[in-house]
Amino acid sequence: MADERETLIEQVMGAHRARDRDGRVLADPAWYDLDEDTRAQVFEDTLVLRRLEAALDPDGLSTTARAVLARITARP
Amino acid sequence: MSDEGELQAIAAGDSEAFGRWVSRAESRLRLSVRSFARVVDVEVVLQETLLRAWQVAPRVQDDGRPEPLLRLAIRIARNLAIDEARRSRRVPVATDVIDALREDTAAVHDPDPGLRDAIAACRDRLPRQPKAALSARLDAAGGRDDRSLAESLGMRLNTFLQNFGRARKLLLECLRSRGIDPDLELS
Numbered sequence: 733m734a735d736e737r738e739t740l741i742e743q744v745m746g747a748h749r750a751r752d753r754d755g756r757v758l759a760d761p762a763w764y765d766l767d768e769d770t771r772a773q774v775f776e777d778t779l780v781l782r783r784l785e786a787a788l789d790p791d792g793l794s795t796t797a798r799a800v801l802a803r804i805t806a807r808p
Numbered sequence: 809m810s811d812e813g814e815l816q817a818i819a820a821g822d823s824e825a826f827g828r829w830v831s832r833a834e835s836r837l838r839l840s841v842r843s844f845a846r847v848v849d850v851e852v853v854l855q856e857t858l859l860r861a862w863q864v865a866p867r868v869q870d871d872g873r874p875e876p877l878l879r880l881a882i883r884i885a886r887n888l889a890i891d892e893a894r895r896s897r898r899v900p901v902a903t904d905v906i907d908a909l910r911e912d913t914a915a916v917h918d919p920d921p922g923l924r925d926a927i928a929a930c931r932d933r934l935p936r937q938p939k940a941a942l943s944a945r946l947d948a949a950g951g952r953d954d955r956s957l958a959e960s961l962g963m964r965l966n967t968f969l970q971n972f973g974r975a976r977k978l979l980l981e982c983l984r985s986r987g988i989d990p991d992l993e994l995s
Contacts (some may be wrong), residue, residue: 761891
């Protein structure tokens with residue numbers, strides 16, 4: 733159970749999110765399987781992770797930023 | 809570039825200028841919806857907010873106060889978070905939200921070059937599998953799901969996620985061993 737919880741947490745911390753037919757960003761399915769305390773902890777850990785990602789990126793961009801920019805630049 | 813010049817560039821469709829703005833704004837936007845973290849997937853709010861900020865930038869008026877686009881984006885993020893919370897029938901108390909907005913949007917500074925170097929050095933010291941999982945996520949930049957990334961590395965999904973978690977924890981441990989407190993320096 734502990735392993736399963738850990739993998740759910742790592743999944744939610746990723747920046748990939750599916751979109752619906754209208755292009756709306758959807759919550760990660762694993763997020764619904766976390767209790768509220770864990771969601772709060774995931775928020776704090778993600779805050780740090782995105783700053784780590786930005787620090788490792790030549791343009792200072794996190795994976796969230798890159799995901800959004802990819803959508804913007806892909807538009808006709 | 810001044811706020812006004814940057815806003816003009818973004819409004820004119822300069823995605824690189826928008827990227828520079830996002831690199832400064834993201835943490836502050838994320839912090840502005842911290843109080844919703846128990847009831848909404850904040851990553852969704854963040855990505856939708858940034859997309860809308862890009863869309864509305866041409867209509868943002870420079871009112872002479874600092875960071876007009878960021879102030880608007882914080883309002884967008886808050887409204888999106890409220891909508892998402894209502895959708896799941898969990899709306900935080902309004903006063904909590906307002907307090908959080910006041911407290912959580914203080915300027916966040918970029919990591920200094922020494923910190924960047926330390927993070928890069930710690931990344932380079934990661935064991936092979938965790939390093940591969942971390943690199944795969946960074947390279948994919950949110951554009952591919954974890955199952956696809958795991959397959960490209962010849963890992964099962966659970967193994968990939970465990971390796972990613974290990975990379976993250978080892979990075980933080982490495983920074984602490986160098987006298988850096990990630991909770992202070994990066995949050």
